Amino acid sequence: MSSPWYERLQSIPKPAIYATLILVFLVPLIRPMGLPLLMSENTRKAYEYIDALPEGSIVFHSIAFNPAVDAENWPQMLALVRHYMKNGLKIIFYPTMQEGGMYAERIRSTYAAEYGYEYGEDYVILPFKAGGESAIAGLKDFWSFMPSDVDGTPLKDLPLFQGFTDMRDVDVIVPCTGSSDGLFYVSHLNAAYGTPIIMAGTAPVLPFIGPFLASGQVKGAIIGLSGAAEYEILAGVPGQATGAMDAQSMGHLLIVGLVLIGNLGFLYGKRVNGKNGQNGRRS
Amino acid sequence: MTRRTVPLIIGFLAGTIVLGKYFLPQNAFLDSLGTDVVNWRTIVAAFALGLGAVNLLGTHTMRIARKEKGWDASIVLLASLVTFTAIGLFKGTTSPVYQWGFNYLYQPIYSGISSLLAFMITSASYRSFRFKDWQSGVLMLGAVIVMLGQVGVGQLLFRSLPAVSSWIMAVPNTAGMRGIAIGGALGAIALSLRVILGLERGYLGGGQ
Numbered sequence: 001m002s003s004p005w006y007e008r009l010q011s012i013p014k015p016a017i018y019a020t021l022i023l024v025f026l027v028p029l030i031r032p033m034g035l036p037l038l039m040s041e042n043t044r045k046a047y048e049y050i051d052a053l054p055e056g057s058i059v060f061h062s063i064a065f066n067p068a069v070d071a072e073n074w075p076q077m078l079a080l081v082r083h084y085m086k087n088g089l090k091i092i093f094y095p096t097m098q099e100g101g102m103y104a105e106r107i108r109s110t111y112a113a114e115y116g117y118e119y120g121e122d123y124v125i126l127p128f129k130a131g132g133e134s135a136i137a138g139l140k141d142f143w144s145f146m147p148s149d150v151d152g153t154p155l156k157d158l159p160l161f162q163g164f165t166d167m168r169d170v171d172v173i174v175p176c177t178g179s180s181d182g183l184f185y186v187s188h189l190n191a192a193y194g195t196p197i198i199m200a201g202t203a204p205v206l207p208f209i210g211p212f213l214a215s216g217q218v219k220g221a222i223i224g225l226s227g228a229a230e231y232e233i234l235a236g237v238p239g240q241a242t243g244a245m246d247a248q249s250m251g252h253l254l255i256v257g258l259v260l261i262g263n264l265g266f267l268y269g270k271r272v273n274g275k276n277g278q279n280g281r282r283s
Numbered sequence: 284m285t286r287r288t289v290p291l292i293i294g295f296l297a298g299t300i301v302l303g304k305y306f307l308p309q310n311a312f313l314d315s316l317g318t319d320v321v322n323w324r325t326i327v328a329a330f331a332l333g334l335g336a337v338n339l340l341g342t343h344t345m346r347i348a349r350k351e352k353g354w355d356a357s358i359v360l361l362a363s364l365v366t367f368t369a370i371g372l373f374k375g376t377t378s379p380v381y382q383w384g385f386n387y388l389y390q391p392i393y394s395g396i397s398s399l400l401a402f403m404i405t406s407a408s409y410r411s412f413r414f415k416d417w418q419s420g421v422l423m424l425g426a427v428i429v430m431l432g433q434v435g436v437g438q439l440l441f442r443s444l445p446a447v448s449s450w451i452m453a454v455p456n457t458a459g460m461r462g463i464a465i466g467g468a469l470g471a472i473a474l475s476l477r478v479i480l481g482l483e484r485g486y487l488g489g490g491q
Contacts, residue, residue, distance in 0.1 A: 017409065018402050025401075036435040038445050067393035098332075102385045105377055131328035134321055141318040145325075150377065203433070210457035211464060226433055249434040251401065256427050258409035263423075266413050 006272065009265025017258065024254045028246035035249050037242070042213065043230040046198045046220025050080070050172065051235075055088035057171040058164075060195075062136075062185065063093060063100030069178030069202050074103065075228035075241035076200040077176045081107055082237035085115035090160055091123040092170070096135050096181065101128050101150060120158040125150040136184040140192060142166045168193050172219075176200040180208040190217045200227070291481045298479035339364065425451055 002008075028035075050059070061080070065073035084091050093104040104125040117123055127150045129135035138145035143166070148154050155161045163169075173195055175182030182199050189195050196219045199209050203224035212218040222231050225248055228241035297320050303310070304317025343357040370381050412423045431437030432448020477483035 012409065014406050017406050021402060021405050036438055038433075038435055038438060040445075041449065067390040068397035070390070070394060071398070099385070099389075101376065102382065102390075105382055106386070108377075109382065129325050129329075130332055131325035134324040134328065138318075138321045138325060141321075144318055145322060206452060207456050207460055210452060211461040214453070214457050224433065245435065249436040251405075252430045252434050253436050255405050255408050256431055258405065259412045259423065259427060262409050262412070263414050 004269075004272075006265040006268040010262050010269070012258070012261070021251065021254060024250045025247045028250050029244070032243065033246045033250075035246050037229055037233065037245055038226065039230050039234075040223070040227065042221040042223060043227050044220070044234065046200075046222050047083075047231060047234040049196065049198060049219045050083060050089075050174075051087065053087065053089055053171055056090060058090045058092065058160075058169060059084050060092045060094065060167070060170040060173045062173065062175040062177070062182070063095045063103050064097050064175055064177035064179065064181050065103075065202075066097050066099040066178070070103070072202045072225050072228065073176050073178055073200065075225065075239050075244075076222050076231065077103060078111070079228055079231040079235060079237055079239050079241065080174060080176070080200060080222070081111060082114070082239075083231070083235040085112070085117055085122075086235070086237065092126060092160070093123065094126045094139075095128045096132070098128055101125065104150075120149075120153070121160055124155070124158055124160050132181065133184045133188075136181075137188045139167050140188060167195065170195055172196050172198055174198045174200060177205065178202045180205060183208060183212065186212050186217050198222070287484070287487060290487055291484070294486075295479055295481060298475065302479075336364065336368075 003011075053059075061077070061084075063077070081091065093107070095101040095104060107123070108119060108125065112119070112123065119125075126146055127148070129138065129145075131138075142164075143155075146155065149158065155164075167189055173185050173189060175185050175197070177199070178201070182197070182201060182205070185195075185197055190197050197212075197217060198220050199205065199212075199218050200222040201209070201224075206221070206223045209218050209221055213221060222228060225241050225244055228239065229245045232239040232242050300313065300316050300320050303313045307313055340361065343361050346357045347354045347361070367381070367384060370378065370384065374380055408426075412419075412426065414420045414423060428444065429448050429451055431440065432445045432451075437444040437448070474483060478486065
């Protein structure tokens with residue numbers, strides 16, 4: 001005898017859930033639905049802050065992500081970098097994860113030419129430093145900690161670093177991160193020099209930076225793929241995030257729909273069977 | 284005796300010097316010494332990465348030699364490790380061949396494996412979010428609002444959903460995270476003092 005409908009609602013097989021998820025992701029990617037895109041206050045603040053920087057200002061862009069989270073972080077980084085380049089800002093890339101340098105190399109090999117950016121003069125890639133928080137704390141003594149770039153060229157020989165004294169000369173720090181590591185820049189560099197921070201992080205990073213957004217130490221934040229899409233639109237730079245937002249919207253909707261279906265069965269089962277009602281079977 | 288005393292002395296000196304550098308920034312000697320200690324930390328961390336690679340090499344070589352379960356996968360792992368280390372050392376990590384390996388092998392594989400998390404999260408949310416009591420109800424409602432409030436479809440369903448979602452993140456979430464951050468910082472201060480004073484010896488290994 002088959003189980004009652006309210007129990008079946010609580011035990012949809014995993015293969016069915018997975019197949020639906022694939023469909024829900026694929027259909028909007030093949031046929032975009034044109035769902036509305038929200039514009040969050042955090043992204044707007046981040047955009048406005050960077051857009052207001054005068055030409056020639058120095059952006060310290062930290063790369064603290066790896067391929068596990070680059071579906072969110074890479075579109076953010078690309079939108080930001082294109083915006084810096086469009087506005088003529090100088091960029092210092094600093095990887096604090098092993099893989100970070102490879103993303104900076106992508107900028108050098110592919111995207112810098114879009115805006116005629118010259119290595120050494122308009123942007124520089126610093127070498128990866130291990131140590132997590134120490135690799136950020138060390139920046140306070142910049143010249144002893146970071147004597148050369150990723151190619152081994154002494155920084156003092158590069159035009160971008162002519163007249164650069166220390167991290168106080170940086171106009172904004174932008175950690176692009178998949179974890180709360182970006183907050184080390186708040187504790188070490190914002191606290192010491194007051195350097196403004198714009199955070200670009202994956203969706204789970206948002207809860208961690210809430211207190212620092214409220215205190216004004218973090219001026220704005222680009223969060224998740226939606227943040228990247230919003231930034232692409234605000235900055236007027238083409239990118240992959242906007243096109244992927246329909247798929248993400250539908251994915252969220254599917255999760256919420258499944259939660260509601262499961263609870264409908266659960267609550268009805270509880271009513272029928274009392275306190276010991278079926279609490280969902282494992283499949 | 285020496286096995287424990289020397290690391291304790293190093294811990295005491297490193298902690299005291301870095302603290303001294305922070306509280307007495309005008310002292311040039313402490314400032315320079317503190318800078319060195321922080322720089323050493325990154326060098327030690329880099330060595331730890333190397334040590335990890337050596338350990339990986341040893342473990343998988345043994346697995347292949349003993350033909351343990353999954354030894355064929357160990358061959359792939361070692362081949363990748365040796366090949367990319369050699370390319371990195373001789374051609375450089377900025378060379379086109381190293382970048383090709385990253386862009387067309389490592390990155391798609393790593394991203395692909397990580398993306399499986401989407402399936403796990405969907406299934407886990409469906410199975411675990413149940414309205415068992417009012418606490419789980421609040422948790423579930425918060426999750427649903429924030430999830431829908433982050434995407435455009437949420438606004439289509441309920442116009443004010445994004446505003447409610449932003450309020451949850453800006454007010455209750457920030458209040459909670461601030462409490463956690465202050466508590467964590469106080470704990471870190473207490474633990475650091477215990478390490479500097481040699482009362483906390485867990486980092487030395489070997490139990491007590």
